[in-house]
Amino acid sequence: xxxxxxxxxxxxxxxxxxxxxxxxxxxxxxxxxxxxxxxxxxxxxxxxxxxxxxxxxxxxxxxxxxxxxxxxxxxxxxxxxxxxxxxxxxxxxxxxxxxxxxxxxxxxxxxxxxxxxxxxxxxxxxxxxxxxxxxxxxxxxxxxxxxxxxxxxxxxxxxxxxxxxxxxxxxxxxxxxxxxxxxxxxxxxxxxxxxxxxxxxxxxxxxxxxxxxxxxxxxxxxxxxxxxxxxxxxxxxxxxxxxxxxxxxxxxxxxxxxxxxxxxxxxxxxxxxxxxxxxxxxxxxxxxxxxxxxxxxxxxxxxxxxxxxxxxxxxxxxxxxxxxxxxxxxxxxxxxxxxxxxxxxxxxxxxxxxxxxxxxxxxxxxxxxxxxxxxxxxxxxxxxxxxxxxxxxxxxxxxxxxxxxxxxxxxxxxxxxxxxxxxxxxxxxxxxxxxxxxxxxxxxxxxxxxxxxxxxxxxxxxxxxxxxxxxxxxxxxxxxxxxxxxxxxxxxxxxxxxxxxxxxxxxxxxxxxxxxxxxxxxxxxxxxxxxxxxxxxxxxxxxxxxxxxxxxxxxxxxxxxxxxxxxxxxxxxxxxxxxxxxxxxxxxxxxxxxxxxxxxxxxxxxxxxxxxxxxxxxxxxxxxxxxxxxxxxxxxxxxxxxxxxxxxxxxxxxxxxxxxxxxxxxxxxxxxxxxxxxxxxxxxxxxxxxxxxxxxxxxxxxxxxxxxxxxxxxxxxxxxxxxxxxx
Numbered sequence: 001x002x003x004x005x006x007x008x009x010x011x012x013x014x015x016x017x018x019x020x021x022x023x024x025x026x027x028x029x030x031x032x033x034x035x036x037x038x039x040x041x042x043x044x045x046x047x048x049x050x051x052x053x054x055x056x057x058x059x060x061x062x063x064x065x066x067x068x069x070x071x072x073x074x075x076x077x078x079x080x081x082x083x084x085x086x087x088x089x090x091x092x093x094x095x096x097x098x099x100x101x102x103x104x105x106x107x108x109x110x111x112x113x114x115x116x117x118x119x120x121x122x123x124x125x126x127x128x129x130x131x132x133x134x135x136x137x138x139x140x141x142x143x144x145x146x147x148x149x150x151x152x153x154x155x156x157x158x159x160x161x162x163x164x165x166x167x168x169x170x171x172x173x174x175x176x177x178x179x180x181x182x183x184x185x186x187x188x189x190x191x192x193x194x195x196x197x198x199x200x201x202x203x204x205x206x207x208x209x210x211x212x213x214x215x216x217x218x219x220x221x222x223x224x225x226x227x228x229x230x231x232x233x234x235x236x237x238x239x240x241x242x243x244x245x246x247x248x249x250x251x252x253x254x255x256x257x258x259x260x261x262x263x264x265x266x267x268x269x270x271x272x273x274x275x276x277x278x279x280x281x282x283x284x285x286x287x288x289x290x291x292x293x294x295x296x297x298x299x300x301x302x303x304x305x306x307x308x309x310x311x312x313x314x315x316x317x318x319x320x321x322x323x324x325x326x327x328x329x330x331x332x333x334x335x336x337x338x339x340x341x342x343x344x345x346x347x348x349x350x351x352x353x354x355x356x357x358x359x360x361x362x363x364x365x366x367x368x369x370x371x372x373x374x375x376x377x378x379x380x381x382x383x384x385x386x387x388x389x390x391x392x393x394x395x396x397x398x399x400x401x402x403x404x405x406x407x408x409x410x411x412x413x414x415x416x417x418x419x420x421x422x423x424x425x426x427x428x429x430x431x432x433x434x435x436x437x438x439x440x441x442x443x444x445x446x447x448x449x450x451x452x453x454x455x456x457x458x459x460x461x462x463x464x465x466x467x468x469x470x471x472x473x474x475x476x477x478x479x480x481x482x483x484x485x486x487x488x489x490x491x492x493x494x495x496x497x498x499x500x501x502x503x504x505x506x507x508x509x510x511x512x513x514x515x516x517x518x519x520x521x522x523x524x525x526x527x528x529x530x531x532x533x534x535x536x537x538x539x540x541x542x543x544x545x546x547x548x549x550x551x552x553x554x555x556x557x558x559x560x561x562x563x564x565x566x567x568x569x570x571x572x573x574x575x576x577x578x579x580x581x582x583x584x585x586x587x588x589x590x591x592x593x594x595x596x597x598x599x600x601x602x603x604x605x606x607x608x609x610x611x612x613x614x615x616x617x618x619x620x621x622x623x624x625x626x627x628x629x630x631x632x633x634x635x636x637x638x639x640x641x642x643x644x645x646x647x648x649x650x651x652x653x654x655x656x657x658x659x660x661x662x663x664x665x666x667x668x669x670x671x672x673x674x675x676x677x678x679x680x681x682x683x684x685x686x687x688x689x690x691x692x693x694x695x696x697x698x699x700x701x702x703x704x705x706x707x708x709x710x711x712x713x714x715x716x717x718x719x720x721x722x723x724x725x726x727x
Contacts, residue, residue, distance in 0.1 A: 002027060002110055002536050007500035007529040008117050010125055011134030012063065018056040019121075022113055025049045030106035034544065039094075042102075046093065049109070050086050057083065060121070067131040069124065078120060082112065103544060107537065114533045118526050125503070145479070152480035181459045185452075201324060202438045203247040204307050208331055209431050210240040211304075212338030213424065215297035218283045219342035220416055222290045223349040228417060237280060244273050265307050272300040290346040291356075298339060305331050320444050322378050327437045329375035330387075333368055334430050340364045341423040344406055348416040361406065383437070390429045398422045491521055500529045563637045565615060566622030574636035578646050578696040581634075585648075585689055592689040593655035594696075595645040596703035597625070597662075600681045600715040602641040613673045617680060620671055628662050644700065652688040652720050659684040659718040667716060681716035683707055688721075 096102035282288040561573040634646040685707025
């Protein structure tokens with residue numbers, strides 16, 4: 001019997017009384033069906049239900065019309081739909097073949113009633129309250145604070161009240177915002193300094209590159225007889241003068257002058273630049289050796305290259321510093337290649353050279369490896385890939401071929417101009433790579449500055465907004481907010497304790513987040529209420545199912561379908577079930593297999609250990625068989641130690657797999673009976689359904705023949721009938 005729950009009440013007495021009466025009639029109908037009362041009593045109860053449903057619908061529709069319900073047409077349509085359903089339910093009840101089918105009608109009616117109340121009627125409570133139809137408790141006279149709280153709730157949304165009542169957290173946020181502003185300002189200043197510093201990195205790279213080219217051309221020009229490097233050298237000197245002048249102008253900026261760590265290198269470069277004319281005159285007059293010229297240029301380049309890593313350590317941004325470090329590694333690597341270009345040019349022009357010069361050339365390979373390792377430590381994956389693509393290019397391969405010839409001292413086949421141009425092309429490729437790094441460094445600095453400015457503006461705007469919205473009515477707004485939150489908290493606590501009758505009035509004026517929370521609570525309450533009712537309905541249905549199963553078990557025991565010793569079904573029931581399954585299998589062309597099982601040397605077990613032990617073996621055997629069989633399989637005892645297993649939806653291959661698993665399980669197991677360890681085995685014959693099989697007997701005969709074959713073959717094995725027939 002389903003009991004009425006007060007949480008289902010609408011507060012409208014006439015409607016609530018109707019719902020209670022309808023539940024009472026449905027319970028009477030359910031009891032009458034369960035108790036097997038006469039059909040006249042059931043018909044009379046159903047007539048009462050049919051009559052009262054019509055009266056309830058009429059009463060409810062009048063109240064909805066009185067309150068000007070906007071969805072009254074939908075309610076009327078639902079009422080009419082169920083009214084049409086009632087005669088169908090009555091006919092279904094009259095034609096029910098058993099009590100279980102009849103009980104389904106009462107379950108449907110119970111389900112309909114609670115859906116009608118919860119899904120259709122409870123949502124109209126607000127409408128009935130507005131019309132003054134619900135029973136409400138008289139409110140106590142409110143004090144001044146209560147009136148202010150109510151007015152606040154009516155005129156300010158929950159979001160506004162929360163925002164205005166958060167003065168203390170807002171002050172904390174203001175403090176936090178001030179810290180952020182200070183940090184962003186510091187970052188901005190640092191990035192501006194970084195911007196000034198990193199600008200000279202590009203100039204350093206340009207000067208180094210131009211000086212490396214001049215060094216290579218000068219080396220070739222000293223030993224060249226036909227003057228093929230003369231014009232290129234003259235043009236390159238002009239290019240270097242321009243880049244050096246631009247570099248010196250850049251380092252004279254006030255922000256860079258304050259950087260003490262790079263000042264010694266800048267002063268040294270200024271002196272070197274001044275003495276560069278003297279070096280060039282010696283080269284033109286050929287009063288200086290190639291080795292001396294190379295060392296002079298290298299000394300100047302080395303001094304300039306020391307500026308870049310110093311700048312890397314001055315940067316305040318890790319990513320920028322990492323990219324400058326990578327650039328520094330490339331610059332040193334390129335310098336090593338430039339020196340190789342100069343030494344090799346000298347060796348090729350002289351068709352060999354001093355041992356010291358050759359060693360200097362060869363040593364540069366190790367230097368390049370060292371700088372490449374440094375490069376890998378700071379470079380990103382994409383930067384490593386870009387470098388590797390340069391090193392496997394056709395230009396790099398051409399340079400490697402020349403290097404190999406130089407190491408083998410095959411100078412006759414080498415051309416100093418080709419070597420110089422190839423090496424220059426390779427260095428230019430690396431220079432392009434360096435330029436991309438410089439562009440990335442500039443982009444990172446600019447982006448960092450832009451981000452700092454944006455963050456400064458955002459936090460300044462945010463802090464200003466917070467200051468503007470901190471008004472003076474904190475106490476009133478906080479009180480009104482706490483009132484609603486406490487109301488919702490108390491309702492949720494009541495719900496957690498199992499209460500379902502505490503209903504919160506919906507917030508209709510200011511539909512804010514708290515209003516949605518109220519709606520969510522009410523939805524939860526209704527669903528839990530519905531769940532409680534369905535739980536009762538489920539328990540009632542479950543009780544009926546248990547009673548039905550108990551009756552079926554009693555009938556099964558009365559007919560003695562179960563073998564009392566092993567728990568398997570007996571031969572009589574097996575014949576019935578197997579024949580039904582065969583007919584179904586023939587009809588739907590499904591697979592069906594049978595296993596004939598016989599315990600090996602069972603008579604010896606009885607003779608040796610006694611019949612009680614033999615019974616224990618049978619029970620052990622049956623228990624394993626029942627455990628391994630699927631729920632849709634049938635296990636039957638058809639003789640003393642003979643069993644049959646019917647495997648639905650299983651062909652001979654699947655049956656053989658099951659048989660082997662079962663046979664192995666039996667063979668691996670053992671029994672301890674009165675201190676005696678008993679081990680035994682089983683032989684299994686297998687047969688599957690054929691299209692012309694009309695009864696189970698023919699299939700079992702084939703399985704028996706397969707079993708006979710298994711016995712003759714030495715026992716403890718499984719044999720499929722088709723295999724036995726071939727033998």
